Amino acid sequence: xxxxxxxxxxxxxxxxxxxxxxxxxxxxxxxxxxxxxxxxxxxxxxxxxxxxxxxxxxxxxxxxxxxxxxxxxxxxxxxxxxxxxxxxxxxxxxxxxxxxxxxxxxxxxxxxxxxxxxxxxxxxxxxxxxxxxxxxxxxxxxxxxxxxxxxxxxxxxxxxxxxxxxxxxxxxxxxxxxxxxxxxxxxxxxxxxxxxxxxxxxxxxxxxxxxxxxxxxxxxxxxxxxxxxxxxxxxxxxxxxxxxxxxxxxxxxxxxxxxxxxxxxxxxxxxxxxxxxxxxxxxxxxxxxxxxxxxxxxxxxxxxxxxxxxxxxxxxxxxxxxxxxxxxxxxxxxxxxxxxxxxxxxxxxxxxxxxxxxxxxxxxxxxxxxxxxxxxxxxxxxxxxxxxxxxxxxxxxxxxxxxxxxxxxxxxxxxxxxxxxxxxxxxxxxxxxxxxxxxxxxxxxxxxxxxxxxxxxxxxxx
Numbered sequence: 512x513x514x515x516x517x518x519x520x521x522x523x524x525x526x527x528x529x530x531x532x533x534x535x536x537x538x539x540x541x542x543x544x545x546x547x548x549x550x551x552x553x554x555x556x557x558x559x560x561x562x563x564x565x566x567x568x569x570x571x572x573x574x575x576x577x578x579x580x581x582x583x584x585x586x587x588x589x590x591x592x593x594x595x596x597x598x599x600x601x602x603x604x605x606x607x608x609x610x611x612x613x614x615x616x617x618x619x620x621x622x623x624x625x626x627x628x629x630x631x632x633x634x635x636x637x638x639x640x641x642x643x644x645x646x647x648x649x650x651x652x653x654x655x656x657x658x659x660x661x662x663x664x665x666x667x668x669x670x671x672x673x674x675x676x677x678x679x680x681x682x683x684x685x686x687x688x689x690x691x692x693x694x695x696x697x698x699x700x701x702x703x704x705x706x707x708x709x710x711x712x713x714x715x716x717x718x719x720x721x722x723x724x725x726x727x728x729x730x731x732x733x734x735x736x737x738x739x740x741x742x743x744x745x746x747x748x749x750x751x752x753x754x755x756x757x758x759x760x761x762x763x764x765x766x767x768x769x770x771x772x773x774x775x776x777x778x779x780x781x782x783x784x785x786x787x788x789x790x791x792x793x794x795x796x797x798x799x800x801x802x803x804x805x806x807x808x809x810x811x812x813x814x815x816x817x818x819x820x821x822x823x824x825x826x827x828x829x830x831x832x833x834x835x836x837x838x839x840x841x842x843x844x845x846x847x848x849x850x851x852x853x854x855x856x857x858x859x860x861x862x863x864x865x866x867x868x869x870x871x872x873x874x875x876x877x878x879x880x881x882x883x884x885x886x887x888x889x890x891x892x893x894x895x896x897x898x899x900x901x902x903x904x905x906x907x908x909x910x911x912x913x914x915x916x917x918x919x920x921x922x923x924x925x926x927x928x929x930x931x932x933x934x935x936x937x938x939x940x941x942x943x944x945x946x947x948x949x950x951x952x953x954x955x956x957x958x959x960x961x962x963x964x965x966x967x968x969x970x971x972x973x
Contacts (some may be wrong), residue, residue, distance in 0.1 A: 512562040512735065513536070514538055514539075514561045514845070515538060515622040515623065515843045516541070516619075516620060516622050516623075516837075517538055517540045517541070517622060517623045517624075517625065517839060517843075518540065518541045518542075518543060518619060518621045518622050518624050518625070519533070519540050519542045519622070519625045519627060519836075520543045520544075520598045520625070520626045520627060520628055520674070520781065520870070521544065521545075521549070521550075521551065521622070521626070521627035521628050521629055521817070521819070522542060522544040522546070522550065522551060522553070522583060522627075522631070522909055523550065523551020523552065523609035523627060523629050523728065523817060523818075523825075523828060524550035524553065524554065524579060524625035524817065524820070524825045524826075524828040524829040524832065525555060525815070525816040525817025525819070525828040525829065525831055525832030526542065526544075526549075526551070526581060526625075526627035526816075526832060527549060527579050527586075527829075527832070528581045528654075528828075528829045528832035528833040528836070528837055528904070529625045529627060529816060529833065530542050530583070530828075530836075531550065531583075531586060531833070531838065532832075532833045532836035532837055532840070533681040533836050533839075534586055534589045534590065534847075535849075536840050536846040536849065537843055537845075537864045538589060538635070538845060539589060539591060539841070540589040540590055540591070540659040540935055541590070541593065541619060541621075542590050542591065542593065543593050543594050543596050543598050543606070543753060543885050544592065544593065544594045544595075544596060544751060545565055545595075545597050545598075546594065546595070546662070547594045547595045547634060548582075548594070549579070549583040549584075549832065550576065550579065550580060550806035551629055552629060552630075552649060552652070552653070553572075553576075554575070554576040554579055554580065554825070555652075555653065555657060556573070556580065556655045556758060557657060558712040561659060563659070565577045567684075568656060569685070571717060572825070572879060573812035576768045576825075578789070578840055579585075581831075583739055586925065588721065589614060593608065594904060594937065595610060595611065595612065596608050596610055596787075597609050597610075597960075597961075597962060597964065598610055598781060598961075599616075599961050599962065599964055600784055600811075600958035600961070601781055601784045601785040602784075602958060604620055604621060604623055604812065604901070605618055605619065605620055605621065605624075606618075606619045606624060606715055607619075607817055607959070607961075608711055609964050609965075611964065611965070612648055612761030614656035614964075614965040616964075621622060622812060622843060623813075623814065623842070623843060624773050624812060624813050624814065624833075624840040625814045625815075625816060625818050625835050625836060625839060625915075625918040626781050626782060626785075626805075626813065626814070626815050626816070626819055627678065627817045627819060627828070627832055627835075628777075628779070628780075628781055628817075628819035629778050629781075629817060629818050629819055630648075630773065630775035630776060630777050630819065630850055630901070631776055631778055631931050631932075632647035632648055632649045632674075632772040632773075632776070632932070633769070633772065633774050633776040633797075633877070633935060634647060634772065634774050634932045634933075634935075634936065635670075635771075635877070635878060635881050635882065635935070635936050635939075636882065636885060636889060636890065636899070636933065636936040637669075637675060637738045637740065637741055637771065637881075637889075638738075638739070638740040638885065638886060638888075638889040639688065639740045639741030639742065639743055639749075639889075639892070640741055640769075640771060640890070641746055641890040641893045641896070642741060642743035642749055643743070643748030643749065643750060643767050643952065644660045644662075644663060644743065644748035644766075644767055644768045644769060644870065644926075645741060645768075645771065646768065646770050646771070647770065647771055647772055647932070648668065648670065648674050648770050648771065648772030649674075649772065649775075650662070650770075651666075651668070651678050651682070651957075652674075652681065653680055655678075655682065655685055655687075657820075659688040661682060661685065661768075662767065662768040662770060663764075663767040663768025663805050664688060664751070664767055664768075665688050665691075665765060665766045665767050665768070666682060666687060666688065666689050666690065666766060666767075666768045666769070666770060667690050667691045667692075667693065667751075667764050667768075667769050667770070668689065668691070668693070668767040668769070669692075669694075669695075669736075669738060669752060669754075669769060669770070669771055670693075670694070670695065670770075670771050670772040670773045671692040671694050671696045671771060671773050671875040671877075671878070672696075672772065672774040672775075672776065672871065672875045672876075673871065674774070674775065675692060675694060676718060676721045676722055676725065676971060677721060677760060678694065678724055678770060678772075679692045679721075679770075680721045680724055680725055681724060683724070683728045683730065687885055688731045688766065688773055689725070689728070689765045690730070690731065690733050690764050690766050691723060691730060691731040691732070691733065691752070691764045691765070692730055692733070692768075692867075693733050693738075693754055693789070694732070694733065694734045694735070694736065694738045694875075695735070695736055695738070695753065696734060696735070696874060696875040696880070697734065697735050697757075697859075697880045698734040698735055698757065699945070700873060700874035701873055702813050702854065703870075703873050704870050704871075704873035704874035705870070705874075706870065706874065707868075707869045707870020707871070707874075708867060708871070708874060709870075710863050710866040710870065710910050711863065711864075711867045712866045713866065714824075715856035715918075731764070733754070733756055733757075733762070733865045734939070735756070735757030736754040736755065736756055736757065736762075737755040737766055737881070737884075738752075738754055738762065738881065739754055739755060740752075740753050741753075741769055742763075744872065744890070747767070748767070749766060749767055749768055749769055750765065750767070751763055751764055752763045752764045752766055752767070752769055754808065756798075758826060758901070758923040758960050760836075769906060770930060773877055773878065774795075774820075774871070774872070774875065774877070775818060775822050776797065776931070776935065776958075777799060777818060777819050777820055777955070778818075778819045779799070779800050779819060779820070780929070780957040780961040781812070781819075781957075781961060782800040782808060782819070782820070782956030782957075783956065784859050784957050784959055784961070785808070785810050785813045786809075787801070787809050787810050787813060787815070788800070788801045788808075788811050789801060789954065791950040792951070794872050794873070794878050794901065794937075795872050795877060796879055796939075796949050797877075797935060797954075798953075798954040799820065799864065800815050800820050802815050802820055802821075804858050805834050805835065805837075805838035805854065805858070805896065806820070806834055806835030806838055807835075807838055807842075809904060809914060812842075813940065814838060814839050815825060816828065816832045816834070816835035817831050821835045821865065821868065823864040823865060823866060823867075823868055823940040824864065824867075824868075825860065826860075826864065827860070827861060827864035827865075827868075830857050830860045830861055830864070833853070833857060833874065833895060834853070834854070834857040834858070837849060837850040837853060837854070837857075839858055839925040843850020851865075857887060876972045877935075879939045879942075879943075881939075882936055882939030882940045882943055883900075883939070883940070883943035883944075885899040885940065886899065887899055887900025887902075887903065891914075891923065891933050891936055891937050891940060892921075892922070892924060892925075892926065892930075892937065893926070893928075893932065893933065894924045894925070894927050894928055894933070895921075895922040895924075895925055896924065897921050897923040897933075897937075899940050901921050901923075902917060902923060902937060902940045902941055902944070903940065903944045905917045905921050905941075906941055906944040906945045906964060907944070909965075910953070911941070912941065912945040912947060913941075913951075913952060913953050914934070914938050914952050914953050914954065915953065915955060917937070917941055918930075918943065918955060923937045924955045927962075927963055929943050929957075929958065929961070929962075930955035934954070934955045936942040937955075938950040938952045938953075938954070938955075962968055
């Protein structure tokens with residue numbers, strides 16, 4: 512390969528637009544994709560042979576999804592595309608990948624690495640969430656998009672944020688029975704939230720339309736709820752959801768499946784392994800990779816874009832992916848003129864997206880107080896069956912006021928998900944028990960491999 516070697520990880524909106532910008536500059540990037548078809552989670556494609564049209568799959572986002580898929584397909588012969596490939600580690604100027612089916616690994620040198628790893632559901636533990644029939648909102652969406660099936664015959668969705676209403680509406684549109692949408696956020700958002708949300712009035716209006724559609728379909732919509740437990744039996748799995756409503760009344764909703772989610776969390780493990788610096792964001796109560804306005808991380812040659820660094824939605828991811836690629840080209844002395852011409856407008860777009868993001872965080876706050884109220888027997892880490900009581904014992908008896916110390920003593924975050932789903936909730940339990948600021952608890956450090964891989968692999972250096 513002549514010219515600089517640039518790797519793009521991910522083919523969601525950020526990754527596709529990054530690859531497109533590189534190709535326009537005459538660079539043939541290596542594009543690593545854990546899936547086998549471009550689109551990411553938000554524009555996930557249906558399997559080959561399925562016949563649903565774009566309007567059915569993506570609703571109001573159909574045109575954007577179709578454009579992204581079309582543009583990526585047009586790039587295929589101008590990029591080195593490696594689908595079904597997991598990027599499992601980053602070392603000095605080298606990305607380590609594996610093809611899960613064959614177990615073959617590749618160590619790929621790079622001059623620039625653009626990580627567009629996307630996001631996963633941000634989950635708060637709920638008593639009973641470790642029972643059969645509990646899914647994340649993202650998993651519920653994947654079942655609908657990729658398998659054309661619902662997670663249950665009577666479904667309750669619980670959590671907060673736009674994805675809660677989007678997935679519920681997609682289920683209703685597909686003909687599934689949605690019993691209720693249970694939102695922990697208050698019915699009336701603060702004024703500061705409205706100012707942020709009005710930066711993108713069309714999206715605000717679309718969210719209100721989704722809620723109206725759910726009401727017309729007869730779905731119970733409750734805001735300001737407090738989760739009590741997910742009811743279940745060993746034979747049936749989930750049987751219902753018990754909550755307290757905004758008036759303090761106990762409500763039970765019968766269900767055989769539950770979809771859970773409180774916004775999204777950035778998939779930042781590769782950034783961590785690349786030794787990028789992180790910073791604590793008080794508004795969302797989480798640690799995020801530190802980047803400059805154009806996506807440069809603190810590690811030379813590593814760029815971060817899309818929901819894998821800031822949750823700005825699909826439109827924001829497209830702008831961030833292109834800007835990060837242009838920044839990389841500029842730094843490699845491959846396209847300074849285009850970078851200078853587009854830098855200002857793209858930065859302005861991202862600033863608008865970030866105002867909206869902050870509005871969402873204020874309107875749909877992360878319910879950190881819920882962690883403090885968990886009973887001791889509630890499971891926090893589902894992979895390792897670590898309870899809230901065990902974490903509190905680590906704080907009281909072992910002095911584990913930092914999450915990685917608690918991990919060493921309790922195994923929280925040591926399972927298959929490596930803390931993706933339990934890490935934020937575990938940190939909140941520790942902070943509440945230790946009576947310290949959540950920032951002082953720290954974050955679970957990333958470890959390679961970022962996801963499980965086979966022990967028998969064949970390394971191929973490139």
